[in-house]
Amino acid sequence: xxxxxxxxxxxxxxxxxxxxxxxxxxxxxxxxxxxxxxxxxxxxxxxxxxxxxxxxxxxxxxxxxxxxxxxxxxxxxxxxxxxxxxxxxxxxxxxxxxxxxxxxxxxxxxxxxxxxxxxxxxxxxxxxxxxxxxxxxxxxxxxxxxxxxxxxxxxxxxxxxxxxxxxxxxxxxxxxxxxxxxxxxxxxxxxxxxxxxxxxxxxxxxxxxxxxxxxxxxxxxxxxxx
Amino acid sequence: xxxxxxxxxxxxxxxxxxxxxxxxxxxxxxxxxxxxxxxxxxxxxxxxxxxxxxxxxxxxxxxxxxxxxxxxxxxxxxxxxxxxxxxxxxxxxxxxxxxxxxxxxxxxxxxxxxxxxxxxxxxxxxxxxxxxxxxxxxxxxxxxxxxxxxxxxxxxxxxxxxxxxxxxxxxxxxxxxxxxxxxxxxxxxxxxxxxxxxxxxxxxxxxxxxxxxxxxxxxxxxxxxxxxxxxxxxxxxxxxxxxxxxxxxxxxxxxxxxxxxxxxxxxxxxxxxxxxxxxxxxxxxxxxxxxxxxxxxxxxxxxxxxxxxxxxxxxxxxxxxxxxxxxxxxxxxxxxxxxxxxxxxxxxxxxxxxxxxxxxxxxxxxxxxxxxxxxxxx
Numbered sequence: 001x002x003x004x005x006x007x008x009x010x011x012x013x014x015x016x017x018x019x020x021x022x023x024x025x026x027x028x029x030x031x032x033x034x035x036x037x038x039x040x041x042x043x044x045x046x047x048x049x050x051x052x053x054x055x056x057x058x059x060x061x062x063x064x065x066x067x068x069x070x071x072x073x074x075x076x077x078x079x080x081x082x083x084x085x086x087x088x089x090x091x092x093x094x095x096x097x098x099x100x101x102x103x104x105x106x107x108x109x110x111x112x113x114x115x116x117x118x119x120x121x122x123x124x125x126x127x128x129x130x131x132x133x134x135x136x137x138x139x140x141x142x143x144x145x146x147x148x149x150x151x152x153x154x155x156x157x158x159x160x161x162x163x164x165x166x167x168x169x170x171x172x173x174x175x176x177x178x179x180x181x182x183x184x185x186x187x188x189x190x191x192x193x194x195x196x197x198x199x200x201x202x203x204x205x206x207x208x209x210x211x212x213x214x215x216x217x218x219x220x221x222x223x224x225x226x
Numbered sequence: 227x228x229x230x231x232x233x234x235x236x237x238x239x240x241x242x243x244x245x246x247x248x249x250x251x252x253x254x255x256x257x258x259x260x261x262x263x264x265x266x267x268x269x270x271x272x273x274x275x276x277x278x279x280x281x282x283x284x285x286x287x288x289x290x291x292x293x294x295x296x297x298x299x300x301x302x303x304x305x306x307x308x309x310x311x312x313x314x315x316x317x318x319x320x321x322x323x324x325x326x327x328x329x330x331x332x333x334x335x336x337x338x339x340x341x342x343x344x345x346x347x348x349x350x351x352x353x354x355x356x357x358x359x360x361x362x363x364x365x366x367x368x369x370x371x372x373x374x375x376x377x378x379x380x381x382x383x384x385x386x387x388x389x390x391x392x393x394x395x396x397x398x399x400x401x402x403x404x405x406x407x408x409x410x411x412x413x414x415x416x417x418x419x420x421x422x423x424x425x426x427x428x429x430x431x432x433x434x435x436x437x438x439x440x441x442x443x444x445x446x447x448x449x450x451x452x453x454x455x456x457x458x459x460x461x462x463x464x465x466x467x468x469x470x471x472x473x474x475x476x477x478x479x480x481x482x483x484x485x486x487x488x489x490x491x492x493x494x495x496x497x498x499x500x501x502x503x504x505x506x507x508x509x510x511x512x513x514x515x516x517x518x519x520x521x522x523x524x525x526x527x528x529x530x531x532x533x534x535x536x537x538x539x540x541x542x543x544x545x546x547x548x549x550x551x552x553x554x555x556x557x558x559x560x561x562x563x564x565x566x567x568x569x570x571x572x573x574x575x576x577x578x579x580x581x582x583x584x585x586x587x588x589x590x591x592x593x594x595x596x597x598x599x600x601x602x603x604x
Contacts, residue, residue, distance in 0.1 A: 051479045074482035081480045087407060087473065089414040094396035101403035102481055125414065141481075 002026050003149045003180045009047055009057035018043050018204040020057070025149070025180050030171070032191035032212065033184040034220060035201035041184040042082050044201065045153045048182065049079050062148060075103050078147035082154045082184075085126065086137045092122035092129065099141045108144040115139055115166055131158035139167055143174060150174065152183045156190065168194060188216050232335045251552020253347040260351030267442065268356060277442035279362030282348060284432055284440070286366035287373045289344065291428040292464075293336055294377020333378065337371060343550070345370060380424070401498075404483070404491035409499070411472035422499075425464045426507055433457050434514075445574045451517030452525060452573035452582065456566060458507055459529025462500040466537045467545050469495050475543060486602040489538055493597070496534045504530055521579055528590045529566065535593040536561045539601055565589040 004025040011018040018040045025031045033041050046052035048059055050066025050073075059065060062076055086095045096108050112122070115136040126134055135158050142150055152171075156164050171181065171194050185191060191198050192212055200208040200223035207223045210216065264278055349363035394413050399406040413419055433454060437447040446453040469492050475485050504526045512519045540558055541548035548554045569585045572578035 049480070050482075051476070070482045070484065077482070079480040084477065084480060087411070087477065089411050089472065090396060090407065094410070097396060098403050098407055099481065101406075102483065 003029075003062060004048065004182065005058075005060045006048060007058050009044065009059060010055050011043060011047060011052070012055055016040065016043075016204060018047070021199075021201070021204075021206045023048070023182075023199060023206075025182055028175065028178050028180060029197065030175055030181040030183065030195045032195035032198035033182065033201055034188065034191055034198050034216070034223075035186065036224060037186060039201045040204040041186075041201055042153055043204075045082075045151055045182070045184050049077070049151050051079075051081075075145060076148050078142040078145065078150040080138055080142040080150070080152045080155060082157070084138065085134050086141075088127040089125055091125050092117060092133075092137055095126060095137055096122075096140065096144070099144065103145050105141075105144040107146055108140055111140040111144055111170065114170055116163065132160060132163060135159055136163065139170065143170060146177075147179065149180045149182070152181060154185055155183065156185075156187060188220055192216055229331050229335060232331060233339075248551040248553050252343050252550060252555060253552075255552045255556055256344050257347035257351045260348040261355045264352045264355035271442060274441075275356055275359070277440055278352060278356065279359060279365070280440045281436075281443070282352060282359075282362055282366045283369055284436060285348070286345065286368075286370040288428065288432050289340060290370040290373025291377050292425065293340060293370075294374045294380075329378075333374065336374065340370065341367065402491050402494070404478075404488065405495045405498070407473075408469050408492065408495040412468055412499075415472060422465060422468065422503055426458070426461050426503065429457070429461045430454075430507065430511075446570065448574045448576060449517065449579065450515040451511055451519070451522045452579060453570055454511045454515055455508065455522040455525035456529050456569055456573060456582075458504060458511065459526040460533055460562065460566060462496070462504065462530040462533055463537065463545075465500045465503065466492075466496050466534055467549075469499070470543050470545050485543070488543055490602065492543060493534060493538050493601075496538075497531065500530045500534065501527060518579070521583070524583065524586060525569070525573070528586045529569075532565065532589050532593040533562060535597050535601070539596055 002024050004023065006021065006023040009018065009021045009023075016038075021040075021044055023031065023033075023044075033044060035041050043052065047054045048061065048066070050059075050061075050070050053067055059067065061073060064070075064072055066073060086092070087098070090098060096105070096112070099105055100108065117133065117136050117140070121129060121133050126137065129137075135155075139155065142152065155167055155171075159167065168190075171183075174181065175194075181194075183191070183195060195212040197209070197211055198216060199206050200210070200220060202223050208219055210219050260282070267278060268275070345363070345367050349359070349366070352359045353363065394410070396406050396410055399409050412422070415421075417424070433446075436443045437450065437453075438444075475488055478488060505523075508519065508522055508526055512522065536558060537545050537549075540554050540561070549558065565585055565588075569582045569589075572582035572585065575581075
């Protein structure tokens with residue numbers, strides 16, 4: 001059974017268009033969206049999660065159109081958005097509690113330990129934390145309710161190499177437990193290591209689809225030159 | 227150069243929330259209201275020109291205080307706390323410019339913006355209607371700038387008070403997550419809860435000045451606690467604005483919280499916070515003016531509720547941006563003044579309290595119906 005089905009998804013802005021993108025994510029599958037800066041990866045992620053409306057096409061996430069009715073998805077989907085930070089005036093602890101008050105979070109303590117956030121950091125208001133620490137908090141909230149499907153947009157922003165490895169471990173464990181993921185990134189090495197399959201997006205169009213065990217770097221460069 | 231870019235960002239900010247051409251309706255609205263208002267007052271009342279002059283000066287002073295109060299959030303913005311919500315500062319904070327210079331530009335930008343949007347149109351309106359009002363117009367602008375800078379200095383002093391995070395925490399509040407977060411945002415942003423008290427105290431000071439020194443408005447002093455209560459209720463606009471200053475719907479969309487839920491929780495927070503603040507100020511008003519405190523509570527809480535629902539209905543979670551747009555402001559003025567002006571009129575008569583209460587009842591009923599059936603889209 002597929003966790004996500006998107007057909008002919010299009011969105012037009014004055015200076016950019018996303019045109020007729022198809023994407024399917026199966027059960028226990030991790031799919032990467034690879035592309036250059038400005039290729040439309042984040043726009044596609046926002047449409048797939050229902051945070052942005054589409055002009056054309058259809059999207060079904062866990063058999064629900066997220067644009068029509070997203071209330072049932074709150075407990076079943078995790079999102080790591082590219083552009084959001086935790087609220088400035090809450091401490092790290094309070095942010096985790098805030099998220100737990102909204103939905104059933106059971107894994108947050110374990111995840112906090114895995115990403116390496118200590119008590120001193122968690123007691124500070126998030127505005128005082130480094131960008132990397134804020135990103136770790138966002139990663140914790142994306143996985144803490146044990147979602148079936150997680151949308152992850154540029155997960156390694158501001159993370160040091162050690163933290164990147166910790167986050168890869170979280171991805172792998174999620175996958176081992178049967179979860180699915182959609183990861184938007186411009187990092188080929190991440191896609192090779194974590195994804196089962198990737199699509200290449202360039203100038204708002206899907207130009208290629210490939211298994212992650214192929215030579216992604218070569219395909220990426222070819223896709224860019226098309 | 228920086229100032230130029232700040233104006234462009236101001237324009238973009240308004241364009242993001244609504245069609246920016248409506249922004250230009252605001253000076254036209256200000257001109258029309260001041261021109262017509264001055265004509266009406268001079269034709270139908272014995273009020274001298276000095277009264278209108280004092281009224282526009284009071285407006286200049288209060289706008290200065292209100293604009294300066296925004297400086298509380300400017301302080302947070304300069305410290306890069308508010309991120310995307312203050313595009314002007316967010317986009318310029320990384321420039322190699324000293325923060326005090328940056329704040330200087332912000333003040334200059336506010337002065338030019340308010341001159342164009344409010345004071346020049348009002349000045350032209352009253353001068354065309356009555357003639358010979360240039361000195362009062364100059365005083366209005368002078369009082370605006372003085373009040374703005376004084377409030378900014380005061381905001382800086384309050385901002386230097388000890389951090390509040392150790393005093394009140396998320397766990398200390400009960401209620402929904404968004405309600406608790408909204409209170410934390412206000413309590414931990416610059417000025418804390420003091421900025422609400424400061425803003426309402428300024429308005430109360432202005433009320434006291436008008437009933438004592440502006441003869442044309444002295445009728446409000448006939449039954450001062452009633453008129454004080456109604457004006458106190460309208461001043462809760464500040465509370466609704468503050469509750470919507472520190473977040474945006476995109477903060478919650480990744481948690482699948484929809485805009486209706488955000489709006490309902492903001493309105494709930496507004497009701498609780500405004501009831502607490504109004505209760506404190508009603509006791510203060512009773513100690514100063516005396517009178518029937520129960521009637522006062524009915525006027526202040528009823529007006530405040532109506533104001534909150536009207537703002538939520540017209541501006542949703544964007545009151546700070548939308549209320550500077552001419553058409554929305556005009557709708558708000560009509561929606562509120564259609565009840566508030568007659569209530570103020572009746573409450574100032576010796577035997578008019580019952581009549582004012584008769585206006586209050588449908589006003590609250592309309593707010594209740596709007597909240598239940600019209601406010602939420604889903």
